[in-house]
Amino acid sequence: xxxxxxxxxxxxxxxxxxxxxxxxxxxxxxxxxxxxxxxxxxxxxxxxxxxxxxxxxxxxxxxxxxxxxxxxxxxxxxxxxxxxxxxxxxxxxxxxxxxxxxxxxxxxxxxxxxxxxxxxxxx
Amino acid sequence: xxxxxxxxxxxxxxxxxxxxxxxxxxxxxxxxxxxxxxxxxxxxxxxxxxxxxxxxxxxxxxxxxxxxxxxxxxxxxxxxxxxxxxxxxxxxxxxxxxxxxxxxxxxxxxxxxxxxxxxxxxxxxxxxxxxxxxxxxxxxxxxxxxxxxxxxxxxxxxxxxxxxxxxxxxxxxxxxxxxxxxxxxxxxxxxxxxxxxxxxxxxxxxxxxxxxxxxxxxxxxxxxxxxxxxxxxxxxxxxxxxxxxxxxxxxxxxxxxxxxxxxxxxxxxxxxxxxxxxxxxxxxxxxxxxxxxxxxxxxxxxxxxxxxxxxxxxxxxxxxxxxxxxxxxxxxxxxxxxxxxxxxxxxxxxxxxxxxxxxxxxxxxxxxxxxxxxxx
Numbered sequence: 001x002x003x004x005x006x007x008x009x010x011x012x013x014x015x016x017x018x019x020x021x022x023x024x025x026x027x028x029x030x031x032x033x034x035x036x037x038x039x040x041x042x043x044x045x046x047x048x049x050x051x052x053x054x055x056x057x058x059x060x061x062x063x064x065x066x067x068x069x070x071x072x073x074x075x076x077x078x079x080x081x082x083x084x085x086x087x088x089x090x091x092x093x094x095x096x097x098x099x100x101x102x103x104x105x106x107x108x109x110x111x112x113x114x115x116x117x118x119x120x121x122x123x
Numbered sequence: 124x125x126x127x128x129x130x131x132x133x134x135x136x137x138x139x140x141x142x143x144x145x146x147x148x149x150x151x152x153x154x155x156x157x158x159x160x161x162x163x164x165x166x167x168x169x170x171x172x173x174x175x176x177x178x179x180x181x182x183x184x185x186x187x188x189x190x191x192x193x194x195x196x197x198x199x200x201x202x203x204x205x206x207x208x209x210x211x212x213x214x215x216x217x218x219x220x221x222x223x224x225x226x227x228x229x230x231x232x233x234x235x236x237x238x239x240x241x242x243x244x245x246x247x248x249x250x251x252x253x254x255x256x257x258x259x260x261x262x263x264x265x266x267x268x269x270x271x272x273x274x275x276x277x278x279x280x281x282x283x284x285x286x287x288x289x290x291x292x293x294x295x296x297x298x299x300x301x302x303x304x305x306x307x308x309x310x311x312x313x314x315x316x317x318x319x320x321x322x323x324x325x326x327x328x329x330x331x332x333x334x335x336x337x338x339x340x341x342x343x344x345x346x347x348x349x350x351x352x353x354x355x356x357x358x359x360x361x362x363x364x365x366x367x368x369x370x371x372x373x374x375x376x377x378x379x380x381x382x383x384x385x386x387x388x389x390x391x392x393x394x395x396x397x398x399x400x401x402x403x404x405x406x407x408x409x410x411x412x413x414x415x416x417x418x419x420x421x422x423x424x425x426x427x428x429x430x431x432x433x434x435x436x437x438x439x440x441x442x443x444x445x446x447x448x449x450x451x452x453x454x455x456x457x458x459x460x461x462x463x464x465x466x467x468x469x470x471x472x473x474x475x476x477x478x479x480x481x482x483x484x485x486x487x488x489x490x491x492x493x494x495x496x497x498x499x
Contacts, residue, residue: 032356033163035450036426036457038480054479056427058162058450059356061479080425 005116012067028090031057039075070099134179135337151250153180162356166452173283174353182248188268197268205390212236224401225376228252277337282327285349302497324365366490381408416468419490420459427457432478
């Protein structure tokens with residue numbers, strides 16, 4: 001499935017019923033150098049809209065809101081040792097968590113790539 | 124429409140910042156560059172080479188009286204410093220105090236070398252405190268001493284171990300200066316006031332230059348291979364690593380110089396005699412020790428702890444608050460400073476912090492986090 005986006009600058013990519021979640025390149029650029037990432041534990045149930053992860057730059061901390069509900073099945077351990085990985089490849093190897101999705105239809109309300117790009121132009 | 128933000132002021136280098144791709148943010152009523160290439164890269168560049176900072180938002184002032192003794196005495200009535208014996212071309216850090224012994228502002232004081240400036244002391248105020256400081260001085264100065272603003276001048280800081288090499292090419296008169304001294308000088312023929320000072324913990328210079336020449340000086344410095352522009356983000360992480368307090372975070376009108384661990388700014392002669400605002404409280408704190416004290420704080424984990432987080436003793440009692448916190452790129456980890464009850468201020472004391480995260484272990488440590496490398 002194609003990647004979908006939120007207006008809070010998270011992205012989600014569905015593969016079967018597993019969703020990979022991260023923050024967008026725009027968000028990473030706005031945050032600046034990421035120095036710490038806090039990820040939810042494997043097994044934790046997260047709800048769409050919940051601030052289940054935290055990303056901290058030199059200057060400030062920001063919540064990362066889950067774009068879809070489900071259960072955390074994997075966290076990106078690489079970000080613990082190298083938080084800057086978020087800046088290097090925010091929409092690739094800098095992903096945050098993978099979750100087993102409860103209800104795939106939740107992505108329907110999210111932005112597709114073109115709509116997200118249009119949204120960025122309004123900022 | 125929602126409320127429009129107050130119109131932000133711009134420094135003489137605003138156009139230069141934009142042309143360098145700076146991200147501009149509101150700061151103390153000014154539109155200022157927070158970063159260019161990135162805070163960590165700019166921070167490291169300053170520690171290893173030389174960073175150029177626009178600090179023109181700060182308040183450049185002259186306190187002018189009939190002679191040095193009169194001006195020095197007028198300043199000494201509002202601060203715990205002593206300026207009578209301040210040598211020609213020498214600088215001193217001081218604190219503007221309220222009647223309760225709290226800090227209205229912290230500032231640099233410079234006595235010019237020039238005979239033409241006899242009776243004048245240069246002051247540099249924090250940007251966010253300019254109006255408050257101006258009002259306070261004007262309400263308390265004797266009739267023969269007046270405060271003048273130098274708003275026709277920009278202020279640049281060139282900081283880092285290669286700053287002196289760069290200055291030698293354009294302003295050779297600056298290079299013999301030692302830390303906390305100043306001179307008038309020509310920078311490629313442009314009249315400037317240059318001091319060996321700054322707020323990063325590194326060797327470096329501050330250059331006060333007429334606004335019309337500011338961009339020429341800045342571009343000349345940026346053309347040197349040792350120099351890159353550095354924004355307010357790295358200025359903050361550099362000063363935090365250097366253990367230097369920032370007004371509005373680590374200093375405020377409720378906090379005394381003794382609590383802030385700035386006793387060095389209280390002149391020896393005045394520790395006995397007082398005669399400055401809030402002397403009763405400050406002399407008592409010198410004698411008996413303050414109830415709370417500014418300390419360094421090193422979180423044990425990788426997570427930064429931020430301004431406003433509580434500091435707790437190991438039994439869970441609240442003992443203080445974080446006033447500056449973030450990530451130290453040279454330390455390569457989270458660092459903070461804050462205030463704790465004095466009995467917990469000893470180095471090595473284990474504490475926890477509660478902010479975004481609860482009960483994060485941390486330790487009270489000595490400041491600075493990164494040794495100062497001033498040219499003395």
